Amino acid sequence: MGALSSRMSWNRVEEPGAPEREEEAEEVAVAAIEEGEESEEARPTTSQGRHKRKTGPGRQLTKAPCGKRAKDSLGSVYETLFLRGEGSDVQIRALGEEWNLHKVNLCQSGYFASMFSGAWRETTMTTVELQMPDENIDCEALHEALGSLYRDSVLIPRGRVVPMLATASMLQLDELIEQCREIMKDTVNVQTVCSYYYSAECYGLQDIRAMCLQWLLDNLMTRHNEELLREVSLDLMKEVIASSELFVMEVEMDVYTTLKKWMFLQLQPTWRGPHRDLLPDADSWFAGSRQESEGTAFLETEQGRAFAPVFQQLRLACIISDLPSARIIDQDALIPATWLSPVYKEQWLALLRAEQTRELGPTDVCVSDLQRTSMRCGGRLYRDEQCSWRWAGFNFGWDLAVYYANRRIIFKHSALNKSGGLAVSLLGQRKVAFRLRLASLDRAGRAILRRETEYQVLSLGKDEELEVVNLENEHVVFPIYVTCSFLYLPREGRFPE
Numbered sequence: 001m002g003a004l005s006s007r008m009s010w011n012r013v014e015e016p017g018a019p020e021r022e023e024e025a026e027e028v029a030v031a032a033i034e035e036g037e038e039s040e041e042a043r044p045t046t047s048q049g050r051h052k053r054k055t056g057p058g059r060q061l062t063k064a065p066c067g068k069r070a071k072d073s074l075g076s077v078y079e080t081l082f083l084r085g086e087g088s089d090v091q092i093r094a095l096g097e098e099w100n101l102h103k104v105n106l107c108q109s110g111y112f113a114s115m116f117s118g119a120w121r122e123t124t125m126t127t128v129e130l131q132m133p134d135e136n137i138d139c140e141a142l143h144e145a146l147g148s149l150y151r152d153s154v155l156i157p158r159g160r161v162v163p164m165l166a167t168a169s170m171l172q173l174d175e176l177i178e179q180c181r182e183i184m185k186d187t188v189n190v191q192t193v194c195s196y197y198y199s200a201e202c203y204g205l206q207d208i209r210a211m212c213l214q215w216l217l218d219n220l221m222t223r224h225n226e227e228l229l230r231e232v233s234l235d236l237m238k239e240v241i242a243s244s245e246l247f248v249m250e251v252e253m254d255v256y257t258t259l260k261k262w263m264f265l266q267l268q269p270t271w272r273g274p275h276r277d278l279l280p281d282a283d284s285w286f287a288g289s290r291q292e293s294e295g296t297a298f299l300e301t302e303q304g305r306a307f308a309p310v311f312q313q314l315r316l317a318c319i320i321s322d323l324p325s326a327r328i329i330d331q332d333a334l335i336p337a338t339w340l341s342p343v344y345k346e347q348w349l350a351l352l353r354a355e356q357t358r359e360l361g362p363t364d365v366c367v368s369d370l371q372r373t374s375m376r377c378g379g380r381l382y383r384d385e386q387c388s389w390r391w392a393g394f395n396f397g398w399d400l401a402v403y404y405a406n407r408r409i410i411f412k413h414s415a416l417n418k419s420g421g422l423a424v425s426l427l428g429q430r431k432v433a434f435r436l437r438l439a440s441l442d443r444a445g446r447a448i449l450r451r452e453t454e455y456q457v458l459s460l461g462k463d464e465e466l467e468v469v470n471l472e473n474e475h476v477v478f479p480i481y482v483t484c485s486f487l488y489l490p491r492e493g494r495f496p497e
Contacts (some may be wrong), residue, residue, distance in 0.1 A: 056280040081105070082150040092146070093129035095139045105149045110172030113215065136166035137201070145171055158187045162199045169203040177203075177377045184208050187213050189444040190223065194231035216240050219445040221249045221258060222380075222481050224275055229262045232308055237262060242313040244371035247439065247483045251377045252318040253325040253393050259314070260286070260334065263307050283332070290333050297336040304334070311335060316343045317350075318375040354488070367455050370433055370487050378483030384476070400432070400460075402484075409436065409482065413460035433487040436468050440477045448477060 080086050085100030089443065092099045093104075106112035118122050132142075141163035148154045154176065156164050161183050168176035184196050185208065193212050200208035216232070220240055232240070240246060241255060248255055257279065265271060265284035284300060298304040299311055313336070320326045320343060329335060377391040386405040399414040411434075433455065440449040451469055458466060 006084075052403070072482050078147065078150045089126065091127045092130060093127065094132060094142060095137075097139050097143070097497055099143070099146055099278070101146065101149075106146075108149050108173075110174075111170060132170075134170065135165050136163055136202075137170060138163050141167040144174060145176060148173065148176055154179070156183055158183060158192070161187075162195055165199055165203055165205075177205075181208060188212060188446065190219070190225055190228050192352050193219075193445075194228070194233075194236070195484065197232075197236065210430065212238070214447075215445055217243055218247050218439060218441060218447060218481075219243045220246070221254065222247055222441065223445065226261075226265060226271075226275065226278060229258075229265050230269060232262065234266075234306060238310045238313060241310060244374075244376075244485065245437075246376065247437070247481055248376040248378045249380065249481070249483075251322070251325075252315050252375065253322065253328070254316055254378070256319060256329070257324075259311060260332070263304075263310075266307075267303065286334065287333060298332075298334045300336050312339075315373060315376065316340065317373070320344060321347055321351075366433075370435065370455055370485055374433070374435075374485040374487040376483065376485055379479065381477055381478060381480040381482060400486075402482075403465075407474070407476070408467055409438075409469040409471075410465050410467050411458060412465035413462060431488075434458050435485045436482065437484075438469065438480055438482045440480050442477075449474060449480075 027420050082099075082103060088100035088102060090101055090103050090106065092101055103112070103116050107116055115128070141160065144154060144156075144160075144164065145167040154164075156179060161180050165177065165180040165184075168180060184192075184200070184205070186194060190213060193215050197209060197212035197216075200206070200212060216236070217240060220228075220232075237259070241259065244257075261278055261282055264278075264285060268285065271278075271281065289298060289301070289303070290296075299308045316329075316335070316339065319329060320340070329340070375391075379389055379391075381387065382406055384407070386403075388401055388403045390399070390401055401412045401414050403410040403412060434457075435453055435455045437452040438450070439447045442448050451471070451474075453468060460466060
């Protein structure tokens with residue numbers, strides 16, 4: 001992506017005499033067309049204004065009669081004035097090409113309207129050289145955008161929407177920008193989401209940026225796609241991992257594993273292989289790096305330092321409370337010990353409070369704490385059939401089971417610890433702050449069903465249960481992705497800066 005936005009320094013102005021210029025455009029067009037229709041032989045085989053169009057499958061532009069521009073049928077104005085440049089009063093040069101055009105048409109663009117008015121030196125120039133600071137703008141997109149000033153509609157293929165948006169933003173063509181916006185809304189998927197996100201951020205389409213971010217929050221962990229991981233930048237991944245809206249599948253340790261794969265692909269972009277080999281190859285590569293650095297944690301090395309802000313968004317307290325996960329963290333040696341030591345201390349004290357005090361849990365929900373430090377976990381419901389599950393690591397002295405049956409999701413505080421985790425507390429009642437969200441996604445990854453609860457406190461005695469979500473009257477398409485946030489004890493201290 002280009003680092004610069006293509007919105008130029010020209011300020012759009014409302015210039016007096018615009019209606020007169022439109023009438024002048026009609027006169028120029030009619031005269032040029034009549035002159036061209038006198039005889040086919042009289043028509044020159046080459047023209048100073050001729051520019052050979054690039055054509056290809058799906059790149060045809062609709063030929064509609066111009067509305068506010070010069071009137072004619074079946075695109076003859078476009079062909080006569082734009083393609084052949086008859087009656088041209090200004091030549092535009094850019095990207096090694098030339099277009100012989102008409103100021104009255106160009107002034108429909110806010111960029112050219114400012115250029116050709118007032119005291120700018122270009123006002124009286126017959127040749128204008130355009131500099132393109134945005135690498136997203138190419139010759140084909142500029143040709144189509146300039147051509148749009150000579151007709152009513154343009155057909156933009158999905159694969160050309162980013163260059164067209166960049167060009168329309170530079171030329172301040174609001175209708176073309178809006179057309180790009182609508183195409184992007186309809187075509188967000190695993191192949192386009194990152195390029196759309198970066199383009200929307202660059203050119204100020206905040207609604208498209210938000211849509212792409214939500215797509216990533218829904219799909220980053222619900223589908224496994226190496227190409228997607230390659231395209232996610234450091235800043236974007238940091239925003240996604242930090243969000244409380246991320247659909248976490250399984251537990252926080254799986255977020256760590258996703259980041260490990262992502263970091264490997266960022267460092268080794270040429271890696272290719274079956275999906276099953278990605279994690280073993282990443283582990284092998286990081287093991288070799290660990291040997292070369294003589295045991296220094298990877299995120300403290302020169303190669304790994306840039307990734308540290310992303311890994312700092314992990315909720316380490318939710319990882320080290322599970323023994324197999326804690327062993328992997330220690331073995332990988334990606335995360336510095338200075339990050340882990342205070343987290344181990346914090347979690348040990350939290351477990352002691354759960355076992356040796358009468359604290360039942362939170363009485364009020366602090367939304368900021370739940371968003372920042374709660375345990376994130378989730379799972380898939382592949383079919384509409386009864387099932388139940390527990391998440392490893394969630395066991396502050398009690399056993400919370402999640403059941404799905406008859407289109408209902410139910411939480412139950414079990415009196416028996418069947419998960420094989422830590423000991424069950426003898427306290428008769430527990431309180432947990434939680435939030436549950438679920439979604440059903442179509443093949444493109446867009447949500448077709450979304451439900452969520454408010455942040456609330458769950459208070460259950462032994463063997464008590466609570467119906468959390470009821471989908472009995474919903475049109476449900478499986479699989480359904482379910483993710484929960486749990487916070488049992490208020491945490492003290494903060495994640496290391």
